[in-house]
Amino acid sequence: MYFATSNGKESEPSTSSSTRQWSQPCPHFEFSKILTATKNFDESLVIGSGGFGKVYKGNVIIGASIVLAAIKRLDSMSDQGATEFWAEVEMLSMLRHCNLVSLIGYCNYENEMILVYEYMPNGTLYDHLHKLNSPLSWLQRLSICIGAGRGLHYLHTGTGIDSGIIHRDVKSSNILLHECWVAKISDFGLSKISPTNKPSTYVNTLIKGTFGYLDPYYFTTGRLTRKSDVYAFGVVLLEVLCRKHAVDRNLDEEQWGLVTWAQDSIKEGNLKRIIDSDIRSEISPKCLKEFVRIAERCLHNSPKQRPTMAEVVVNLEYALALQEKFNNSLQPASIFGRMVNLIPFPSNGESSVQGDLNNSKGNTRFPDMKGVPAHFQSPSPSLKEFRLDDLKKATRNFGLELLLGQGDFGLVFLGWVDQNTLAPSVQSAGIPVAVKRLTPKGFEGQAEWLAEVNFLGYLAYPNIIRLLGYCRDEPEHLLVYEYMPKRSLDYFLFIGKSCYDLYKSIIQ
The missing domain is CATH 1.10.510.10 (Transferase(Phosphotransferase) domain 1)
Incomplete structure (x- = not known):
């Protein structure tokens, strides 16, 4: 596998896994952007150092957002070098877990090798x-x-x-x-x-x-x-x-x-x-x-x-x-209360769906989930934002013949999209996906849809269903998942009414 550098040259990482394919692209930062973020590697911005080199605190621009990041620069005198650099880039491009630090991007310019991570305010x-x-x-x-x-x-x-x-x-x-x-x-x-x-x-x-x-x-x-x-x-x-x-x-x-x-x-x-x-x-x-x-x-x-x-x-x-x-x-106390206090919820947002619900009910038992924004601003960059028309094409206008099932959220339809672009496709040329469509009479609503986008957008695990993207075209709210051909466990345990009958009862 080769990695493009900002000066047009290519550099090949010498890692044991260089033949593996990345699960998602890792953004490349121009060196000029790194200099701006670190104020030309100002020593006052150093927040740590290790065998690789110094780590600087700085703001990087990702799309329309300014993100606080930890910027690690390879020291020319370090025992580590290109091998460790590319290993880090490749490994963290394959990995995503709430207990692993996230790699935002990298910079490879001439002799400079720089890694850009999410900033961890409490250090090591x-x-x-x-x-x-x-x-x-x-x-x-x-x-x-x-x-x-x-x-x-x-x-x-x-x-x-x-x-x-x-x-x-x-x-x-x-x-x-x-x-x-x-x-x-x-x-x-x-x-x-x-x-x-x-x-x-x-x-x-x-x-x-x-x-x-x-x-x-x-x-x-x-x-x-x-x-x-x-x-x-x-x-x-x-x-x-x-x-x-x-x-x-x-x-x-x-x-x-x-x-x-x-x-x-x-x-x-x-x-x-x-x-x-x-x-x-x-x-x-x-x-x-x-x-x-x-x-x-x-x-x-x-x-x-x-x-x-x-x-x-x-x-x-x-x-x-x-x-x-x-x-x-x-010290006798509510067991539930103690469990809640130990849950490490994020706290880097302005407001929260759960917090709004708690405040409206006067309930202070639940944690303030500030990591879930009440308004939709910055979902995971790995998620695709679908257009409603594209999902209609992918599911044959939500045709009954493609109905997979239903739940409290709404109905789930089979659809086909292009494997690389996720654009609407036909069955013979695309890959199957499951499209979940919120219904007006569903027991869940916009808050649940938003929580699903925010949480599943940042999770990747073999035993957690993968969210590919979302669509919000008021009043429509849809989610697009990987397709699971064997259906759900309850389908095999509790086969009851046909999906067609369920669909009719919901939309009537």
Whole structure:
């Protein structure tokens, strides 16, 4: 695969997955736009640095919108280079998950290699643990670990049927925090593609990673597996619990490694010694026991004995439940209220559909979902805005012979569109899609339609139906999905009235 540069030349990434096709295009920024956004790489805008280079805060223009972004510039003296740069671009162009940092675009101009990410206002987990000494509660730390674990689980198993991704550099400085403290995995320059249908499959690579988080098995054999990420995540769990660096010179002599120091204390039954004093009084004994058990399993010398990230996430959620139960026993409160407070809803919008509903009812129990704008302004750029006339052509004017089913929202019709442009097509030349049309008598309405566009537009997962686009041509509201030929589960369980009869009863 080749990538066009702004000076008309082409550059080929040397990644292990260069033959794979991107799932969606990644925008290329002109270098002049990067200079404008960073004020010629003004040092006052530096918000961080790493092995790749410095990261700047700046505003970039995307379409008609101005977006605050994190702009990472490759340092000419860095050990990393074109390989890591193109790996990052390709990986993040294939991936989309709420616990992975999003790549907005890239710039490749002469010797400049620049990556543009969504801006994460709360920085890295590492900074809050070791530099800022932020008063992170135990519940916050648990939620951050769960979020990061979900991101890694998606990498390992959720990116495709036959292949997943090994991150290879899991550490607290690569866990970024959204303004509402949602954890997002970042930095995919060292990532490798790995088959998911063979759990024991490994990838032979040069040893790369960060000392302190590096899997001993991988270090001694060169065999990289998904369990190498699990080991590194186990180090992060200890880091969160102890608030100690992965390599800490303040620990006992000859025990600068956090893992060895913590494991020795665990074997001695001296857990109190290793827990961060700021949270020692908050942790439930049962929750602590479960959390330490998970960390120990992640750090097992044998990769085969380590859990999968799916198991890790489930066990962390169980630990969180134990902690919540403990908290509830100390201070009786609505269980529902506590669950709502722990949900990491976005908070970077002006107003919200849910918030408007709450305010109108005087209900303060529900979170203010500010991430869902009350007016329709900036859906995901991956969604196509269809014209009503085009959808009429695609569905033969919503013909009854193409009716697939109905629900509270409205009716669902089969249609055909061009595979590349999504323009209306005929059956023999296009791909099938499912077109859902809001009916005036439907139980759902515009708020639900808007929520569907905003949420599904930013989600991509093999087990979540894919939203291709939308149409709003008042009073019509429609959604266009990938077509699922086997229909829904309830079709096979509860075959009742024909779709034709349902259609007649709705429109009468």
